[in-house]
Each structure stands twice: as C-alpha cells, then as structure tokens.
Amino acid sequence: MVGHTAAGKLLGRTDDAVWYELAYLTGAVHGMNGVADGLRVPLDFTPDATRVPLVPLLEPSGVDEPVRALFAEIAAFFEMDGPPNLYRVLARDPGYAADHWRYVRYILDDGRLARRDKALIALATSMAARSPYGTDFHARHARHLGVDDTTLLELMYVMEQFHAVNKIGSCLQLEPDMQIGLRA
C-alpha cells in the first residue's frame, strides 16, 4: 500500500486530496459491502435465491416522504428503476439513510477522480473483499458508465498482480521501503 501510494505520487499524483478521496471511496464501499453481505441483502442485478435477507426490505411503493424522494434520487443517480436493495434496508432508519446517501453520493460522483474511475476502484475494492453484493453492484455501475471488456480485463490484471504481491509481501513480512515523497 505504501509502495504504490509512493508510486502514484511519483507519477504526479502529489495532491493529498486525491488520496483522501481514494481512502474515503475505498472505506465507504467496504463499509456498504460489509452491511449488504452481512445482512444477505439480495443482489440488485443477479438473481440469487440463496440470499435471504436477515431483515425485510422496504417496498418502494409503500414508503412515505421523505424516503420516497430519497429512493427516487438514488435510483436516478444510478439510472436504476428503483433504489439499490441496500438502501431498502438502510432506509428503515430514514435519517440514517439520508445521511448515508449524502456522503456516498459525494464520494461516488465526479470529484478529483472521474465517476467512471471511481466505479472501477469500487469494483476492485469489492472484488478484493470478495463481496458478492459490491461486485454485482459496481460491475453493473461500471458497465453502465461505459467500461468495456478491455478496460475490465486491465483492471483484473492489476488486481491479480496485487493480490499476488500482497501475499508475497506478507509471507516474507516485507517492511515498506518506499516511504518516499509521501508528504510534501
């Protein structure tokens, strides 16, 4: 992790803001995946009869304002017919869901990193954590934003390399040696 932060900075990504954004994105996606998979929230795009949720999902047609408006905003952002199933659980506490969407929308939308690039990082984060919910969701999101097979395969090659490098480093207990240029 340290090594490739340094490598990214050596390639010109010297502004801390983009690394904060990456950290927020990775953390937020990992948090959502943990809840979705922990509660066995049904996948949004791949039917899987084995995922029986631990708590009932809200029916979008049966919610009142302000949840109705929240669901509509989330569905519009992702260009879906309805809200992601995760929000059908989170919105059981409308205040929590509203605050949650506020930061999730902020971190998934265009920022220092483009929205499409963030979708790819979210997908890589989900796949690295072996999250069925996140992988299903962010794969569709990335595709919807125009990611083609070539790009997806490049992402997989990077992931494969870093799963390998991470484990080689852990097996040999390598200590970071690229703490260069990390801070201005």
Add this chain to the structure above:
Amino acid sequence: METVRIRPPEEFSPDLQRMLEGVKRWFRLDFVPKMNLVTAWDPGFWAGFGRCGKRAMADGALPRDLKEMVAVAVSAINSCDY
C-alpha cells in the same frame, strides 16, 4: 522484520541486474524496491511474474496512475502495508 535475507542487486546475474535497473527507471527511484528483489530471487519465477507486472501496470485503457490507486485500494483491503 523480513523472514528472509534480501539479496542486494549486485548479487544478481548481469542480466537480472539490467532488469533491476529497469525497475528503478520504471518507478523513478534510485534503488530497487524489496518486492522486486524478492520476486527476482528465483529467475524462473521472475521471468514471467516481472513481465506480467509490467504489462498489468503499463498505460493502456486505464492510465498508470489510476492503476496505482487500484493497487492501493486492493492492498488496503488485503491489509498489506507494503
């Protein structure tokens, strides 16, 4: 602390030393990172692994700096400080 001795570049064969010089240029460093020194320890492994790494991380459909960020995200999920 590392569980193996990290062989310094000068102990590698001349061919491998040239490749390790390439690693320094790739990362714009004045030293060879440990990860490359340990994956090059067995030339049979390095021959394919090193090339795959370079191919995976080169500019392509995705730019190299974004790939480095993906690497950081994956490493964070894997709890790998290195």
